[in-house]
Amino acid sequence: MILPDAAWRNDPDLARLADALGEAEGLVRFVGGAVRDTLLRLPVSDLDLATSLRPDEVSARIRAAGFKAVPTGIAHGTVTAVLTSGPVEVTTLRRDVSTDGRRATVAFTDDWREDAARRDFTINALSAAPTTGQIFDYFGGVADVEIGLVRFIGDPLARIAEDHLRILRFFRFHARFGKGAMDDAALSACAARAKDLMALSRERIAQELLKLLGVSNPTPTIAVMVDGAILAPVLPEVDADSVERLAALVDREGPSAGDPVRRLAALLPSDPAIADQVGARLKLSNAQRKRLILAAEPGDPGAARPLAHAIGLAAARDRLLLRSADPAAGLADIEHWSPPRLPIGGGDLVGLGLTAGPAVAATLRAIERRWVEEGFPDADRVGTIAAEEVARALRTA
Structure with a gap:
């Protein structure tokens, strides 16, 4: 050929x-x-x-x-x-x-x-x-x-014994190239040796897992891994409910490949503490770990722009796709938008009569809250808000 x-x-x-x-x-x-x-x-x-x-x-x-x-x-x-x-x-x-x-x-x-x-x-x-x-x-x-058959060369058990990471690689390659059912011998060997994953570095596990989650639709493959307890030794948090959450997220993301960190977040319960533990266990980067924690916050995320201003665009997209009842409008609202910076600083408030110290920081927070609530108005409006908040601070001093 x-x-x-x-x-x-x-x-x-x-x-x-x-x-x-x-x-x-x-x-x-x-x-x-x-x-x-x-x-x-x-x-x-x-x-x-x-x-x-x-x-x-x-x-x-x-x-x-x-x-x-x-x-x-x-x-x-x-x-x-x-x-x-x-x-x-x-x-x-x-x-x-x-x-x-x-x-x-x-x-x-x-x-x-x-x-x-x-x-x-x-x-x-x-x-x-x-x-x-x-x-x-x-x-x-x-x-x-x-x-579309992913098949080990020779005896699957022997090949896994040579490199335990091949367990995860088998599922990743099936998710990308496989058609139909998985190779029985390979699947049985992976299930039998799943605990061998515990001998690998967490960095290698995370890298392979994120590659798997980055394919077009990893849900059917993850479902097989959950049924066979493949992930249990390294990610016991992932269960049948996780598969349902991942399937819902993939449907929301549309036809393009989704974000692996967001998909990992979908596999976890809505609990920032658990997300933090998983991020630490997998030795994710600080940025990935922070996204995982922010994505795990339960409840409706609210309006998109205030959310993006508070936690960043990437984390806001994660929360909208994972937690919002109707994420489309919110995603469209921040698609071509960058969170602005408050156009006033502590020195400006001192110039308006505040004494440098805790009152300046507290007043800046109050100004920023109103600025966000009003939809990030321009500098002129911020000046008005600042004057009002400084006057209030001076009255209560």
Whole structure:
């Protein structure tokens, strides 16, 4: 079978790189996602090459072709060639020497099949000759791409034992590429080894989970994971009610892919304390953790612009989509709007007669409350409000 033509294959720099790496002698191929996604007529974002050349030879040939060579993963045989169109990873063929479920010790090899066999799923083990596009398929990956089947290479239990993250990767790849029911052997193995996820770093779990939640519609896949208690070891908060909340959110978001952090919030109860615990457990960034907490606030979020002014645009969108009975109007109200800053400061109030100190801060808060309630009027109106609030403060001093 021949790889379909695609825009990325017509890059002259890529052709020059493949030639320099020995394409004519069969020393280099496209591998992995670029082959899979091109078969599916999907955009290709990352390009990976594999080669039987050793890393030092790869680096020398990249530089001889006029490109920068960056040893991004030299211990595992990866050198990045920096092309005009972007980076291309070139990795020497490998075989696993030992694995412990979290990392692998590898050795270099000249055997293309041996390298393909260490990959996770059949659809990810495809490779193709750069110029001719001839596809090399050792494990039935082309057929699995065509029918939308995500299937482990070999024994699923053995593959999961090599890298526990493959449990989550299986569900993510099914959510993106799968059609119909999941592979029975893979699903059974994932359910049997779900507790192995506890051995992984929380950062790796979070990264994979957010990728899963970022696909077009993760709800059916998440439902299977809940039924099989796959997430229970690391996210016991997720249950059948979570699936219903996620389904409702996906319906509200529309046809475009939704925000993964917002979807994670949908999976959690309406409790900021629980959201904070989950954010800490998954070691999310401070910004992601804050959004998760704000999204968990129960109750109607109220008017969109005051909400966005108080908690920010992203968090306001989250609350509207998750909590509002009819979010469309509120979302439209802030679509092309940025929360303004109060056009007056403490120095202005001192100039109006207040003494610097707690009274200034309290009066500023009162002015801001009225400014927000009145719909963020202009500076002239704020000046009037300020004069009134300063007068009130002076009377009560």
